[in-house]
Amino acid sequence: MKKAVIFDLDGTLSDSISSIKYSCDKALETLGYGPLTVSQYKIFVGDGAANLVKRALHACGDTGLMHFEDTFARYKDIFALHCMDGVKPYDGITELIAALKEKGIRLAVLSNKPHAETIHVVETLYGPGCFDVIQGQKENVAIKPSPEGVFCILKEMNLTAEDILYVGDTCTDMRTGKGAGAFTVGCLWGFRDRKELEENHADAIIEKPIHLLDYIG
Secondary structure, three states: OOOEEEEOOEOOOEEOHHHHHHHHHHHHHOOOOOOOOHHHHHHHOOOOHHHHHHHHHHHHOOOOOOOHHHHHHHHHHHHHHHOOOOOEEOOOHHHHHHHHHHOOOEEEEEEEEEHHHHHHHHHHHHOOOOOOEEEEEOOOOOOOOOOHHHHHHHHHHOOOHHHEEEEEOOHHHHHHHHHHOOEEEEEOOOOOOHHHHHHOOOOEEEOOHHHHHHHOO
16 A cells, blocks of 8 residues: 655646746747747656756757846746646546545655745645645755655655655656656656656556556555
8 A cells, every 4th residue: 555646746736838838938039939839848848947948949949048047037937927827737636636635645746846836836726735745846956857856755754665656747757756766657648648658667657547546555
């Protein structure tokens, strides 16, 4: 019986691509770049805000990233104000969370989204106190796919990797969970496809949130 689940946020718990696209498009707009497509942003996300902006600039033709510092600063300012624009839980997630809580399973979030915005999104969608630990990108913790964030959460929960499921929708998430020694579950309702999850050695792949209960034990 697993004791806890660590979830990715964007593309796993929250359908947030609209807020990311809006904020990055607005940051690019002052350079005369963009807008970029939703499909592009679904590939750009997952490795932190800095990498998102770098990938967007590269797609717009700034391959040398000459405008990175200013664009990244604008993105952070815009996103801080618009991180909830159009954001909603994926279908079935609230029911899954209720079922996990009924079983006594502890819940955590690990995201490469900035820490303050991670807390804001999670608590707005699911309420304060729903998750035992919420951790976004922090200066003193390496971003995913480093497993460092998982280890921080495990320490706070006094658990080991064998006690948890790690759930996400991207190659970054599968590498993160694998690096921590956890059982990884890839979800197909997010930003990436089955091929990517399989190629990154997901231990299980699920089509609907409630199917996660099959792996709790």
